[in-house]
Amino acid sequence: MNSLPEFTTQLKQYLDQHGIEWKNMRRTLHRFPEVSYQEHETTQTIIDFLTKLGWHIERPLDTGCVATWTPKNKWDATHHTVAIRADIDALPLQEEGKAKQEFLSQNPGVAHCCGHDAHTAILLGVAQTLAHFYNEELLDPSAPQVVLVFQPGEETTPGGARLLMEHGLLQQLGVDQIVALHTAPFIPTGHVALKEGMLMARPDEFELILHGKGGHAGSPHECIDPIIMASDVVTQFQTIASRQTHPADPVVVTVGSLHAGHTFNVIAEHAELKGTVRTFSKDQAELVKSAMQRIADGVAASYGGKATFTYREGYPAVVNHPEPTTHLQQAAQTANLEIQPLEKPLMAGEDFSFYQQSIPGALIFLGTGNSDPDIDSQYNWHHPKYNVDEAAIPHGVALFIQYLSTHSSSNP
Ligand SMILES: [Zn+2]
Ligand SMILES: [Zn+2]
Numbered sequence: 052m053n054s055l056p057e058f059t060t061q062l063k064q065y066l067d068q069h070g071i072e073w074k075n076m077r078r079t080l081h082r083f084p085e086v087s088y089q090e091h092e093t094t095q096t097i098i099d100f101l102t103k104l105g106w107h108i109e110r111p112l113d114t115g116c117v118a119t120w121t122p123k124n125k126w127d128a129t130h131h132t133v134a135i136r137a138d139i140d141a142l143p144l145q146e147e148g149k150a151k152q153e154f155l156s157q158n159p160g161v162a163h164c165c166g167h168d169a170h171t172a173i174l175l176g177v178a179q180t181l182a183h184f185y186n187e188e189l190l191d192p193s194a195p196q197v198v199l200v201f202q203p204g205e206e207t208t209p210g211g212a213r214l215l216m217e218h219g220l221l222q223q224l225g226v227d228q229i230v231a232l233h234t235a236p237f238i239p240t241g242h243v244a245l246k247e248g249m250l251m252a253r254p255d256e257f258e259l260i261l262h263g264k265g266g267h268a269g270s271p272h273e274c275i276d277p278i279i280m281a282s283d284v285v286t287q288f289q290t291i292a293s294r295q296t297h298p299a300d301p302v303v304v305t306v307g308s309l310h311a312g313h314t315f316n317v318i319a320e321h322a323e324l325k326g327t328v329r330t331f332s333k334d335q336a337e338l339v340k341s342a343m344q345r346i347a348d349g350v351a352a353s354y355g356g357k358a359t360f361t362y363r364e365g366y367p368a369v370v371n372h373p374e375p376t377t378h379l380q381q382a383a384q385t386a387n388l389e390i391q392p393l394e395k396p397l398m399a400g401e402d403f404s405f406y407q408q409s410i411p412g413a414l415i416f417l418g419t420g421n422s423d424p425d426i427d428s429q430y431n432w433h434h435p436k437y438n439v440d441e442a443a444i445p446h447g448v449a450l451f452i453q454y455l456s457t458h459s460s461s462n463p
Contacts, residue, residue, distance in 0.1 A: 055456065061189060062180070066445040067445075069176070069180070070448075076171075077171075077172035077444060080139075080172060081151070084158055085140065086161055087140040087203065088207070090115060091114055093139050093171070094115055094201070100179075104179055104182040105182055107120070107121070115139055115202050116201050117198060117215075117224075118198070118199040119199075120196075123224075126196070128225030130195070131195040131196070131227060132196040132198060132224060133196070133197060133228045133229065133454075133458070134221060134228070134230075134410075135199055135200065135229075135230055135451050136174075136212075136231040136406070137171045137231070138205035139170075139171050139201050139202065140167055140203055141156075141161050141167065142163070144164060145159070146163075146164055146435050146436070146437075147435040147436050150424070162435070164433055166234030166432070169441075169443070170232065170234065171201065173444055174451075176448035177451045177452060178199055181197065194455050195228075196224075198224050200229075202215060204402075212403060215406075216405050216409065221410070227410065228374065228375050228378075229410045229411075230378070230379060230414070230415070230451070230454060231414045232415050232417045232447055233415075233416055233417065234443065235417060235420065236420045236430060236432070238419070238420055239420050239421065240442050240446070242391050242418035243383045243390055243391065243416060244393040244416045245371065245380065245413065245416060246371065246394070247371050247372075250370065250371050251404070252368055252398045252399065253329065253330050253331060253333075253335075253364075253367055253400065254366060254400030255329075255336055255362065255363060255364050255365045256326070256362075257328060257343065257361060258325050258360075259347055259361075261321060261323075261350075261358055262357040263280060263320060263321060263356045265318050265320035266317075269316070271318060274318040277311050277321050277322035278318075278322055280350055280354050280356055281311060284346060284347055284358075285309070291342045291343065292304060295338070300335055301331060301398065302329065302339060303327070303329035303330075304328050305326050305327050309324050328343075329398040331396070333367075340362045343362070347360045366401065366402045367404040367407075369404045372412060375412055379413050379454055381453075382454035382457050385457070386446065386449040417443055418446075419443045420440065421442075426440050
């Protein structure tokens with residue numbers, strides 16, 4: 052069997068030949084984005100591509116799919132089995148950007164502005180490379196069995212990852228390790244970043260209605276002004292992180308929307324607030340939730356009003372397990388990607404955490420940031436101008452193939 056340098060050279064040649072196909076695939080996916088749980092055409096594109104290569108398809112959910120090289124009835128669930136996950140959904144937003152002119156979204160109000168088109172193209176690239184390596188017997192037989200997960204609905208609760216885990220297919224296949232990547236505009240192309248432990252936050256949501264008593268703006272003494280209540284509540288919410296949780300625990304409380312009233316001379320009847328809470332544990336989230344309830348009730352009561360507070364749990368925090376993190380780190384080194392230190396976790400959320408609840412898993416950030424005006428890929432996730440430097444697509448493929456080879460006994 053091949054030694055690692057030889058394997059790496061063959062891999063590089065293969066990527067050089069086929070990188071352009073995956074770039075084109077990313078553009079096709081980008082042109083026809085679909086929102087969470089509606090990824091029907093996307094799923095068909097993926098299935099057509101995989102079936103031609105000889106992969107076997109399972110469809111545990113309405114959209115998305117799971118692919119294995121060996122058919123399920125011949126599968127050995129006791130063999131070391133790893134899953135690689137790509138999320139396939141887009142966002143309900145109107146995109147912009149000169150750099151994307153050639154492949155702008157053809158579906159109005161829907162756009163791939165979180166890089167999931169690149170995630171999908173990378174995993175299809177992995178599928179094509181693996182098919183070639185399996186057919187040519189270039190991968191070590193001791194390499195783990197591979198499950199490719201094309202997951203729907205990352206952007207919207209309950210989370211496609213959660214639905215897949217509830218279905219139980221990955222458990223039936225005996226997946227004992229899972230990895231994924233996310234494109235990262237804040238990291239230059241050619242670099243990656245990862246860390247063991249806390250990586251991404253728990254993104255919960257809240258809604259608050261403050262009920263007052265409307266009336267003439269010139270007679271505030273006859274009204275209960277919900278805008279005054281809302282102002283106090285917003286300010287007091289900011290004391291939760293500074294005064295009620297441990298200073299070393301990262302906590303964010305953001306009011307993202309505040310609506311009350313319609314005109315100059317009327318005191319509104321009520322105010323509506325919406326926002327998000329970011330923490331790293333359920334206990335922490337519970338603490339914040341009860342503090343918010345106390346503040347909302349207390350402030351409202353102090354003015355003679357009332358509060359209706361609703362809190363919805365989002366995804367758990369992404370916490371990287373040590374073993375897959377080490378494997379990804381080794382893979383990045385072998386794939387010649389520069390590893391950037393990542394000292395602090397991010398306060399964004401990811402439903403990859405649902406896999407990590409029962410399968411050791413790690414998520415890595417793949418650098419896609421490039422300030423070249425023709426690429427212009429440094430806008431943050433979910434920005435209308437968000438773009439991916441396509442030069443990073445073969446890096447992602449190399450990373451995952453090397454990840455598999457780090458498990459093989461002859462490729463230490
Ligand atoms: Zn996103
Ligand atoms: Zn994303």
